[in-house]
Amino acid sequence: MAVAPTMASPSPLKFVSRTSFESMGFLSYVPRSFKSSHFSKKPLSISIPRRPPRASLQEVRAVEAPAESVAGFDEMVSGTQRKYYLLGGKGGVGKTSCAASLAVKFANNGHPTLVVSTDPAHSLSDSFAQDLTGGTLVRVEGLDYPLFALEINPEKAREEFRAASQKNGGTGVKDFMDGMGLGMLVEQLGELKLGELLDTPPPGLDEAIAISKVIQFLESQEYSMFTRIVFDTAPTGHTLRLLSLPDFLDASIGKILRLKEKINSATSAIKSVFGQEENKQQDAADKLERLRERMIKVRELFRDTESTEFVIVTIPTVMAVSESSRLHASLKKEHVPVKRLIVNQVLPPSASDCKFCAMKRKDQMRALEIIQNDPELAGLNMIQAPLVDVEIRGVPALKFMGDIIWK
Numbered sequence: 113m114a115v116a117p118t119m120a121s122p123s124p125l126k127f128v129s130r131t132s133f134e135s136m137g138f139l140s141y142v143p144r145s146f147k148s149s150h151f152s153k154k155p156l157s158i159s160i161p162r163r164p165p166r167a168s169l170q171e172v173r174a175v176e177a178p179a180e181s182v183a184g185f186d187e188m189v190s191g192t193q194r195k196y197y198l199l200g201g202k203g204g205v206g207k208t209s210c211a212a213s214l215a216v217k218f219a220n221n222g223h224p225t226l227v228v229s230t231d232p233a234h235s236l237s238d239s240f241a242q243d244l245t246g247g248t249l250v251r252v253e254g255l256d257y258p259l260f261a262l263e264i265n266p267e268k269a270r271e272e273f274r275a276a277s278q279k280n281g282g283t284g285v286k287d288f289m290d291g292m293g294l295g296m297l298v299e300q301l302g303e304l305k306l307g308e309l310l311d312t313p314p315p316g317l318d319e320a321i322a323i324s325k326v327i328q329f330l331e332s333q334e335y336s337m338f339t340r341i342v343f344d345t346a347p348t349g350h351t352l353r354l355l356s357l358p359d360f361l362d363a364s365i366g367k368i369l370r371l372k373e374k375i376n377s378a379t380s381a382i383k384s385v386f387g388q389e390e391n392k393q394q395d396a397a398d399k400l401e402r403l404r405e406r407m408i409k410v411r412e413l414f415r416d417t418e419s420t421e422f423v424i425v426t427i428p429t430v431m432a433v434s435e436s437s438r439l440h441a442s443l444k445k446e447h448v449p450v451k452r453l454i455v456n457q458v459l460p461p462s463a464s465d466c467k468f469c470a471m472k473r474k475d476q477m478r479a480l481e482i483i484q485n486d487p488e489l490a491g492l493n494m495i496q497a498p499l500v501d502v503e504i505r506g507v508p509a510l511k512f513m514g515d516i517i518w519k
């Protein structure tokens with residue numbers, strides 16, 4: 113039987129007002145260009161309640177965090193062995209804000225931290241209000257401890273790769289791929305003439321590039337300092353592909369290899385009589401198999417409950433909750449550890465007579481109730497994060513958000 117939502121439903125919510133940000137000096141971090149370009153133009157024609165009135169003390173007390181709503185940050189932060197956190201969910205729910213705020217919190221707790229975006233539509237730079245593009249490690253400014261960001265740009269990588277392969281028949285490819293941390297891929301797939309293949313990139317290549325960076329983390333000295341690695345992942349579909357990459361390799365590169373074999377055997381039928389081509393192809397197939405084994409190692413890492421956790425981010429709408437439920441089912445199937453579910457953008461209770469707010473909140477309460485009754489989601493530690501009345505941009509804002517969510 114459905115349980116009606118009550119004011120005592122689990123929530124760490126406190127009323128978060130613009131004033132709270134102002135008192136932290138947050139607004140002074142909004143870049144001038146943003147202020148002028150976004151505020152001086154035509155006012156919006158729809159009316160959005162800018163500042164819900166303060167909830168009564170009684171209301172705030174009623175929704176203060178009960179035990180199950182605490183994220184368990186102590187556990188997340190403890191230990192110096194490397195841990196990976198992957199944050200994922202539907203587009204636009206706040207994955208980047210949550211991932212960036214977690215990374216800031218880890219760094220502020222003394223962990224050398226790396227935050228990586230594997231979403232082809234990156235928003236880490238926007239979230240930190242700093243230019244973090246370029247596909248290399250960039251230090252995030254404004255923190256006392258090391259926090260680095262990396263936006264993997266598969267689109268650009270593919271373009272540059274194609275150009276390099278056209279320019280000098282492949283020797284530039286190796287240099288370029290080395291720079292991308294993909295030397296291993298070239299080594300292992302060299303004989304497959306990836307440059308040609310990239311003219312018709314197989315689905316899932318973006319994820320292959322992202323995952324190869326993960327391999328680099330595991331092997332390279334440059335990355336060994338990081339004890340916390342936070343992934344801001346692409347919306348659900350991409351992420352699932354990334355996590356099932358060995359299968360992707362079977363399905364995509366495997367198919368290409370077989371296709372190539374067919375073409376080769378057609379064009380070099382005479383040579384193959386002497387056995388040379390076959391040997392060559394067997395060699396390539398062996399290399400591909402080795403690559404696959406390596407990718408499987410990465411997948412094992414993502415399944416390791418000691419070092420890895422996938423945090424699902426959602427918002428309290430029926431659509432987002434349904435998708436999160438499916439995501440959890442798929443992650444379970446892939447044996448990826450999931451313990452926490454962030455429900456972001458929850459409206460604070462309001463004592464005002466704003467009908468819009470009341471309706472919206474009622475709707476959200478219904479979605480929260482669905483979560484509590486959903487067989488996939490009910491068992492997760494639900495962390496509610498309030499909808500705040502300013503955009504979360506820059507380190508101080510992320511710190512503010514992190515202190516609310518990650519307790």
Ligand SMILES: Nc1ncnc2c1ncn2[C@@H]1O[C@H](COP(=O)(O)OP(=O)(O)OP(=O)(O)O)[C@@H](O)[C@H]1O
Pocket residue numbers: 202203204205206207208209210231233234235347456457458497498499500501502503504505
């Ligand atoms: N709790 C919140 N309160 C107010 N605004 C929020 C909150 N969480 C996120 N936002 C805002 O919502 C927008 C989208 O957030 P974010 O970029 O983190 O989402 P995302 O899931 O990473 O999106 P995408 O799928 O497009 O990468 C941003 O403008 C962000 O500032």
